[in-house]
Amino acid sequence: MALTQVSSNKCAGGLQKVYEHESTELMCKMKFAIFLPSKAETNKLPVLYWLSGLTCTEQNFITKAGSQLSAEEHGIIIVAPDTSPRGCNIEGEDESWDFGTGAGFYVDATQDPWKTNYRMYSYITNELPKLINANFSANPDKMSISGHSMGGHGALICAMKNPGKYKSVSAFAPICNPMQCPWGQKAFAGYLGSDRSTWEAYDATVLAGSYTGPQLDILIDQGRDDQFLSASQLLPDNLISVCSEKNIAVVFRLQPGYDHSYFFIYSFFNDHMKHHAKYLNI
Amino acid sequence: MAMYEVSGGRLDVISEEAEHQDSPTTTMDHHTVAPEGRGRGVSLQRFSVDTNESLRFEPYQGSTPSPTGADDGLDEDDDDVFKEGETQRAIHSTRHQLQEKVAEMENFAGHLEEIFLTVEENFGRQEQHLEQHYNDVLQTLSQRYDERAAALEEEKKNKLEALYQQLLACGRALDASKELIESAQEIYRCQDKRLFLKGVMATIKRIEEFSKEEPDLTLSTSLEFNTSPADLSDVKTMMDSINVVPAPSAPVINPQIPNSASQTSLRVCWSLFSDDTVEYYELYYGPVLEDTPAEGNSSPQVSKVKVKETHITVTELQPNAQYELWVTATNTTGISPASEKALYMTVPSPPVVKHRECSSCPEAAMIRWESGNTNPVDSYTVELSEIGTDGTEGAVTESVVGVPTCHCLIQLQSGRRYVIAVRAVNVGGPSDRSDVITVKTTGTFFHLLEDTAHPCLSISEDGFTIFYGDEELPISAMASDDNTFTRCVAVLGDLIPVRCRHYWEVEVDDGTEFRIGVAYADTERNSYLGANTSSWCMRHILSPSRHKYEFLHNGWSPDLRITVNPVRIGVALDYERETLSFFNVDLQQHLHTFYCHFQSYVHPCFSMDNPGVLTVHNGIQASEYVFM
Numbered sequence: 045m046a047l048t049q050v051s052s053n054k055c056a057g058g059l060q061k062v063y064e065h066e067s068t069e070l071m072c073k074m075k076f077a078i079f080l081p082s083k084a085e086t087n088k089l090p091v092l093y094w095l096s097g098l099t100c101t102e103q104n105f106i107t108k109a110g111s112q113l114s115a116e117e118h119g120i121i122i123v124a125p126d127t128s129p130r131g132c133n134i135e136g137e138d139e140s141w142d143f144g145t146g147a148g149f150y151v152d153a154t155q156d157p158w159k160t161n162y163r164m165y166s167y168i169t170n171e172l173p174k175l176i177n178a179n180f181s182a183n184p185d186k187m188s189i190s191g192h193s194m195g196g197h198g199a200l201i202c203a204m205k206n207p208g209k210y211k212s213v214s215a216f217a218p219i220c221n222p223m224q225c226p227w228g229q230k231a232f233a234g235y236l237g238s239d240r241s242t243w244e245a246y247d248a249t250v251l252a253g254s255y256t257g258p259q260l261d262i263l264i265d266q267g268r269d270d271q272f273l274s275a276s277q278l279l280p281d282n283l284i285s286v287c288s289e290k291n292i293a294v295v296f297r298l299q300p301g302y303d304h305s306y307f308f309i310y311s312f313f314n315d316h317m318k319h320h321a322k323y324l325n326i
Numbered sequence: 327m328a329m330y331e332v333s334g335g336r337l338d339v340i341s342e343e344a345e346h347q348d349s350p351t352t353t354m355d356h357h358t359v360a361p362e363g364r365g366r367g368v369s370l371q372r373f374s375v376d377t378n379e380s381l382r383f384e385p386y387q388g389s390t391p392s393p394t395g396a397d398d399g400l401d402e403d404d405d406d407v408f409k410e411g412e413t414q415r416a417i418h419s420t421r422h423q424l425q426e427k428v429a430e431m432e433n434f435a436g437h438l439e440e441i442f443l444t445v446e447e448n449f450g451r452q453e454q455h456l457e458q459h460y461n462d463v464l465q466t467l468s469q470r471y472d473e474r475a476a477a478l479e480e481e482k483k484n485k486l487e488a489l490y491q492q493l494l495a496c497g498r499a500l501d502a503s504k505e506l507i508e509s510a511q512e513i514y515r516c517q518d519k520r521l522f523l524k525g526v527m528a529t530i531k532r533i534e535e536f537s538k539e540e541p542d543l544t545l546s547t548s549l550e551f552n553t554s555p556a557d558l559s560d561v562k563t564m565m566d567s568i569n570v571v572p573a574p575s576a577p578v579i580n581p582q583i584p585n586s587a588s589q590t591s592l593r594v595c596w597s598l599f600s601d602d603t604v605e606y607y608e609l610y611y612g613p614v615l616e617d618t619p620a621e622g623n624s625s626p627q628v629s630k631v632k633v634k635e636t637h638i639t640v641t642e643l644q645p646n647a648q649y650e651l652w653v654t655a656t657n658t659t660g661i662s663p664a665s666e667k668a669l670y671m672t673v674p675s676p677p678v679v680k681h682r683e684c685s686s687c688p689e690a691a692m693i694r695w696e697s698g699n700t701n702p703v704d705s706y707t708v709e710l711s712e713i714g715t716d717g718t719e720g721a722v723t724e725s726v727v728g729v730p731t732c733h734c735l736i737q738l739q740s741g742r743r744y745v746i747a748v749r750a751v752n753v754g755g756p757s758d759r760s761d762v763i764t765v766k767t768t769g770t771f772f773h774l775l776e777d778t779a780h781p782c783l784s785i786s787e788d789g790f791t792i793f794y795g796d797e798e799l800p801i802s803a804m805a806s807d808d809n810t811f812t813r814c815v816a817v818l819g820d821l822i823p824v825r826c827r828h829y830w831e832v833e834v835d836d837g838t839e840f841r842i843g844v845a846y847a848d849t850e851r852n853s854y855l856g857a858n859t860s861s862w863c864m865r866h867i868l869s870p871s872r873h874k875y876e877f878l879h880n881g882w883s884p885d886l887r888i889t890v891n892p893v894r895i896g897v898a899l900d901y902e903r904e905t906l907s908f909f910n911v912d913l914q915q916h917l918h919t920f921y922c923h924f925q926s927y928v929h930p931c932f933s934m935d936n937p938g939v940l941t942v943h944n945g946i947q948a949s950e951y952v953f954m
Contacts, residue, residue, distance in 0.1 A: 322916065322951045
């Protein structure tokens, strides 16, 4: 698992780097961004995995979210992987922006031709953490997860499917109930097939209904003027009502005036960092 | 060691006797040795052995060329025994005791010397005094003598003169009679009868006349000198006055010595002039009435006490009261004038700590108390001591003195336990300690300001559970003072005014609609908490479909959803960061943070929008996540 450094820039006192590696899970070259706070030189630090949304690469988050200052402040490494395998030469992978390249949906595909490469769930929960723990000054016992939109969905399902693995979870405008929204239905049908029962394993709202494990504390921010909210792609109410029923602790904040963009993420990222620091640093 | 010596001594006697009996020769030797044997115990033991078998003594003597030398050697061994037996400490303590004794004796000698000098000085002065006195007396006497002598001389002269005159008169009378006799004889002898007859008649006439004259033969002056009895009474008084002591002069009463008074007693001291002899003193004292009654007639009651010493502790006085005192001194001759009047003051009664009005936080405590005295006192002293981990109260570690008011904010170390008490202080000194209050600096602790409570609220006996009953209150009960919430069924907490981090928790049930948060002390009483700019609160609303939570300030709340209803809410106030955060304590879940700009100190506030119960939990250490 050789890592190739693609770039390294000093940022907020630490280093913002990008690496490339040959993924065994995805059978292709993958890039990920990692921010190493200055404390990482001497300490093993907790890691926050950030999952980006549709169409993103590892670059969007590190250039737009303004995460580095608070990550340096709290001494937390942030790892931001790409959102899908790339260059796998699968037919149709680049046809649409909400399926294929840049739209891995953090599932392990079961359907041809995707099932060989599109194993983002295993990549995120298994291969990538091992890689990070082996190559960086990371504390393997302290990891949290967060994400935006499709990445918010990814973060929620990773946390709910692996009770205790992540110390905390948060999301910005997550796709809360993909089985019930056009994006999710398109992706799940493509990657998982037509049997909707197999979709349930990757649907946060469904997973919340059957969650057992350590008490979760989920922070969700949602822009009120998010066009995808009004287009019923995100469906946070479904998740909230299940969580209320199941006593899963969620603070859901509807932020007036904000849309779905990284400007919105930028505005509230500090709160999320604090939310994770509460569980990672105590 | 003492026992050893005693037994050794007895042995000594026995052995000496034995030796006398046994062999005179060895006894002689013994006597030469014994005086040099300082370590008697050991040498005596040897002697006793020797005396039992005197033969052995001989070889010993013989084997030692010099008995004295041998004995010296043994003495050294003996000293070693001493060194081993006696601990260094004992020597030290003995030396120490001796040094103390020496110091005492030196001190005593110094005193004696002082006394000697004083006595000598006094004696000299007395001697001088007496000499002066006697000189005066002698002078008076000699003057008296001179006067009397002169008077006698005068009298004598007068008498002599008178006698001389009488003598002269007698001489003249004698001459006259002699001449008469001669002339009569001449006539008698005359032969010429005619002549005789001629002359006889005249002579007879003269003789008759003469015989008629009776010469005054009594002494014209008495033989006795007319000595009037000498009046020596003044001399007598002078002589008497040599031994009589004068009446003492007015004693000097001392000003009050700090810390010499108690709540009901005063220790008074005064001094006399060193020349005065005093048999006893009389101390007069009476309270100084600051507000003299208008009638003015009821003069303060003056008490009197007779003392031999120059000090007394007068008792049964009023606390925190001023007394006027003066002293007279009396001896056999008379009574002195009164001393100046001194003002003394009894110490105040201890203050009474108002436990329900004390508050604390990890950095400080606010202690409030009642004076406990009707008259004002000068100041208060707050004393604090830390309670150790083993629960023992340490010595007073810190005092805050000169507190002018009935409350004090004391800086403390966090995470400790303190015992705090207050003393009232006036010129007489500090009062006894008030009852103590125990302060734990593990969290923020406050009581509710019950005078702010809406009339519909009732508060439990311990002061931390708030009930909103559903019975209708009569309008009369709604009449309340300005401090009471009139609209919002609310009550404020008395948070300590310290700009640090404060944390408390509120227990509710999820059927209770509540508003909890903070508000300025003067937040509008006829407005709802969170509806104005002077309060910040978390509000729970029960809607038919769900539980709704708002975080209200100035009537506005962010739009947020909370899936798990908090029933124990942590409220974290951080003045430094100007934040007010709410947590679901059971889940350690952060719910909301206000970013505020507090213009002044705020108080916790609690209110209910429907009947229910709400309990405040206080003095809790905030978990680490609360202020991260």
